[in-house]
Each structure stands twice: as C-alpha cells, then as structure tokens.
Amino acid sequence: MDNADDAFKDAFYDHLQGELNNTPRHDVILLLGDFNEQVDRDLQGLEHVIGPFGTATQTIENGNRLINFCAANGMSIGNTFYQHKDIHKKTWRHPDGRVSNEIDYVCIAKRWRSSLLDVKVHRGADVGSDHHLLIAKFRLRLKRLP
Template sequence: MHIIVCYDPTNYSPVEREEEYYEELQSVVDEIPERDMKIVIDDFNAKVGRNNRGIKNVIGVECLNEFANKNGALLISFCSANNLVIGGILFQKKNIHKYTWTSPCGIYKSQIEHITINKERSGNLINVRSYRGADISSDHQLLIATLKLKLKVHNRKVERIYRGDTTKLLEEEHRETFASECRKEFAVLETLREEEQAINEQISVS
C-alpha cells in the first residue's frame, strides 16, 4: 500500500503552477508498482460535479457540488490517466457528511478534499465521509476513509519425503542387489577421491 498526501494549488493559481504540480504528482505515482494499492489523499481544492457522463470509472453522482471547477477538471483528468477512483463521490451520504470546507462567512460549503484509490482496489474502500465534530481550528472538516484489507496467505509448499521399504532387505535377493548398488556408488566416490588427490599432488609439485 502506498499513501500519497499532498496539497493542490488553489483554483485561482496560474496554469503553469497547476501543470507543475500535477507533473510532480505524476512522477511520484509512476514510481509505484502497478499491482500495489495506491491512495492519494489531497486538498485538491477541486469541485468535481455530478456529471459523470463518460467518466463513470472515476466518479459517481454523489458529489455535493453540482458543477466542476478548473481544479475539478484537472483532478478528473489525472484520475482517468492513472485509473484512480474518487472515493467520496461513490457513497450516498447526507450533505453534512459530504462537505469538507466552509467559507469564513459560514454560508458556502464545498466538497474540495478527496481520497482517491486505484479502481481495481476500490472494493476495499467501504466508507468515505467528513466529520464536523473534530476541533482542529480550521475551516476544513476531517475526511476519513475506511478500508477493509484482505491479506493473502502464501502456504509453503511441503516437499514429500520418499521413504523406502526396508522390509525388502529381509529377502536375500533384494539384500544382495542393495549391497551391489552400494559398492558401485562407493567405488565411484573412491575414484573421484583418488583423482582429486592426484591433482592436488601435481599442484604441490608445480
């Protein structure tokens, strides 16, 4: 599992700054093996909207904000390119559990922070919601995701041990055959030992 935590420029930042940000984020994502779980947690400052036509593999329809802003479009493009799903838009929640930011005047509320995960692992994501009760001295709410992980157990392969039938040695015929085979094996070992000794003597003389 790889968790990337970052902070996106505001929606009013220059285009060059946004491009630089996503290039840097992309370089980090590219280093993660494809088979691993990727989770990107970010204050994207992104409203992704409810229109998921053509991008159902990225977002659902449970967004608090009806329309996407510039950062939202960039986030959707980034997720599409990296096969990521925006988790908070998948779950049906009350609006009070969707918004992650409140304006200083207390009137406007937006869902601009998001938790994304690679699509093939999105089944591990069982809940995403914001919590208003935490006292964190901020105009942002806590956004928490709940994951359920299934760890695969790799069973060690047990080699089967062959056990000979020693009762056959009680029979004269099998006993003589066994003794003959043993003499042959020891004869080969003795020959190898003599050849090794001869080579060592030659090396010592030279």
C-alpha cells in the same frame, strides 16, 4: 490550488504523475488531498471515475485537472461513490459559515475500489482548520503466504 497560476498547477500534477509512475503497480494507491476542486457528479462517460453522490453540480477548472488525472491513471474519486447527507460530504466551510463545498478528496486505484468501504466528513473533530476531518474506511484482505 485555486489561486495558483496554470504553470504551478501543471507542475503539481506533473510531479504527482512522476510519483505515481515510480510506485510499484501492485501497491495500493490512495491519493488524499485538499485539491480545492469541485467535480460534477453527472459527467457522462466518466462513471468509473466519478460516482453519483458528489455534491457539485458543475466542475470548475481545477476539477477538470483532478478528473483527467484520475481517468488517465485508472483511479476513482472515492467520496463520490458514497451517499451521505451534505453535512457529511462538504469538507470545507467558509469562515462566514454561509458557503461550504466538497473540495477534499480520497482517490483510489480502480483495482482497489472495493476495499474502500466509506468516505465521509466528521464535523465534530477540532482540527484547527476551515476544513472538516475527512474519514475513509478501508479494508484490505491479505492472503497468507504458503
């Protein structure tokens, strides 16, 4: 979405908000996507949204949109809560091979964050893209019905 105009970006997040509003509150909410956004790991007051292990040192415009969306909806950006080497965090690589960034994210409702066990990049997967495969490990414990 980095080249899209503001109206398109706003429409995307409005549509996403509408879908979230129509989702039952008891459902497990996971939001996964290529947001083409970098989020700063050192934003004060947003520690519940962004963990200490993101790779960006500054937030670009689209990143603010994702951060604000997650904050408004009680979500956390899961990638930023797990410590890994940069090669296991950066999800996109420029075709020239010199630039890579963490721009794909797994967001989860704070209520379910303890069920998200890990998020990391698997570089060996041939996915036919300039993005690496992002793997999220998730554990859900269900209660037996009486």
